[in-house]
Amino acid sequence: MTIKTRFAPSPTGYLHVGGARTALYSWLYAQANQGEFVLRIEDTDIERSTQEAIDAIMEGMSWLGLEWNEGPYYQTKRFDRYKELIQQLVDEGKAYRCYCTPEELEAMREAQMAKGESARYTGIWRDRTDYPEDKPYVIRFKNPQTGSVVFDDQIRGNIEFQNTELDDLIILRSDGSPTYNFCVVVDDWDMGITHVVRGEDHINNTPRQINILKALGAPIPVYAHVSMILGDDGAKLSKRHGAVGVMQYRDDGYLPEALLNYLVRLGWSHGDQEIFSVDEMKELFTLDAINKAASAFNTEKLNWLNQHYIKTxxxxxxxxxxxxxxxxxxxxxxxxxxxxxxxxxxxxxxxxxxxxxxxxxxxxEDYSEFDANAAKKHLRPVAKEPLVLVQQKLSNIDDWSNAEVLHQAIQDTAEELELGMGKVGMPLRVAITGAGQSPSLDITLKMIGKARSVERISKALDFIANREANG
CATH class of the missing domain: 1.10.8 (Helicase, Ruva Protein; domain 3)
Structure with missing residues (x-):
């Protein structure tokens, strides 16, 4: 059997870190088992779905390197298939018309809540055939009324729901559009999905979907429900914690492999290992190593990983x-x-x-002004003599590509003037960079180039002269 997983976002917003982690786990499980990964766009919420969100999801997936083998499939292009199967269920007596008005459903809920019961559809139209003419209706799935639904979640273990807890789900709205839970079932069946990796907020949907799959005579995939991501303060991750679209991490300066490494460890582990290449993730990833406890997002850890990847x-x-x-x-x-x-x-x-x-x-590019603190500290009259001498020595160097020669010029200046290297180096650093920090001076000079470096030293000497003139 070929392992086949899917990532199925709703295009009502950007690809966020929670969705990206789910996509990564789903993609990795397929990769680890030489399987296939499907991208499906669940755009049945027509009012809220946008092309901008679709583009953002695919841009985020591509930037992370989570390439799909099939898709993207769009649910809105499969309505004929869903309606065909809904009619089949109606014909087989496994689904039925419900003519309850919104007011009747509200009254039903209020009566149940007044009795201390959970609010749910009572099944009032389940066995009726006295259908009124020219009145809007929905189609509901006839959920079994006895027994239970049991499934072995790959992360959480055995989960059981009593069928008496589940009411008859609407599978076709009164406007003729199929609902999310039905579309998902048909898609997973038609696309041959063997393993469904998704967020824990879908656990309550799973027994409903399994019952529909059984009614259609379709195979039941393996399910794995991933826990949510929390902020550092233990609250659900939100924009306040930086829960923004994945491409914002690109904009903020993160490498995709750093974000992938961070996300894979946000709920999954392999011993004490912290750094994972993508190839190592593919080799080592298993669903049963995912922690069922919620994970906390830690920006400091992400920054540490990002710096590691920048350096190495x-x-x-x-x-x-x-x-x-x-x-x-x-x-x-x-x-x-x-x-x-x-x-x-x-x-x-x-x-x-x-x-x-x-x-x-x-x-x-040339700086417009010196960093005030660095200039105040290092571009003083006492720095004039070493800057003049080092400028002279640097001007006489023909092979500017040799960092050792540049370093020697700075060292010779310090020795001739009987100064410590810092008395030459710090004014020179401020002169050529405009600030007080840079890599080693020989490398910095080499990269800035001869003409610019000599010119900037002159600029620093002018600054010192003006400082002297103004007392």
Whole structure:
């Protein structure tokens, strides 16, 4: 049997981290078992479904690398199939028309609640055939009235529902549109889905769907219900905790592999291992290793993972994602060093690609002013002599590509003036970057280039002269 899983989002918003984790688990289970992964767009909520949301879901999936083998399928394009099977159930006496008005249903609920009973449809039209003419109706599924539904959840173990707890579900609305629970059942059957991985909020739907599958004579897939994700404060994850669309994590400077690694560990484990390549995830992932307890989102942990991947990944690979941030921050990367060099130079200091791009600006464009604190501390009259001498030595270097030669020029300046390296290095760093932090000076000089470096030292000397003139 070929394992076949699916991710079936409703396109009423962006792909959020909870959905992305469900998609990842579903995708990984297929990958781990040489199976197939289906993308299905459950767009039966026509009023709330949008093309923008569909595009955002697929963009998020593609950015994460969760490529699907089949799809995307759209439920709105399968209405004829659903209606055909609904009519079959009616013809077989397994579904029926219900003519209850909204007012009658409300009165039914109020009467039950007044008696302390749970509010549910009573089945008043279940066995009637005295159908009125020209009156709107829905079609309800005849749920069994005895026995129970038992299924072995791959995460939670054995789960049982008594059929007496389930009322007769509407499967076709009065406007002729099929409902979610019926469409899901037919899709999983038609698409050959063997394993359904989804959120725990669907547990109550599962017995209803199993009963419909049995009525259709369809096979029952294996179910695995994943727990919700909580914020650091224990509350349900929301925008307040940063529960935004997946592409926001791209915008905020995260690498997709860092987010994948974080999400896979948000409820699943393999011993004490924290870092997982995608290949390792595929090899090691199992459904029964998913924790049934809720998981808490921890941004600090995600930042730690992201910095790990920025530091340890191939700089060319990281640079391919950094390019988007350079463009987003209007930094023309064609006017300076290769982005892979920037990644190598700055990766130790940056938790995100957004930070990395922002801190690389001085490699590509001249700064408009010095950082006030750095200039006040390091661009003082006492720095004039070392800056003049080091500028002279740097100007005489022809092979600017050799960082060791650049380092030697700085060291020679310190020795000639009998100064510590910091007395030369810190004013020089502020001069060429405009601020007080950068990678090692020889690498920084090499990447900025000779003409820019010499010119910026002159700018720093002018700043010192103005400072002297103004007392």
């Amino acid at each position: 990944s191939d700089p060319e690979h990281v640079a391919s994602y950094l390019e988007w941030h350079m463009q987003d921050q209007n930094i023309d990367a064609s006017t300076g060093p290769a982005l892979s060099e920037v990644v190598t130079a700055l990766s130790e200091r940056a938790k995100t690609l957004k930070e990395l791009a922002a801190s690389s600006r001085y490699f590509y």
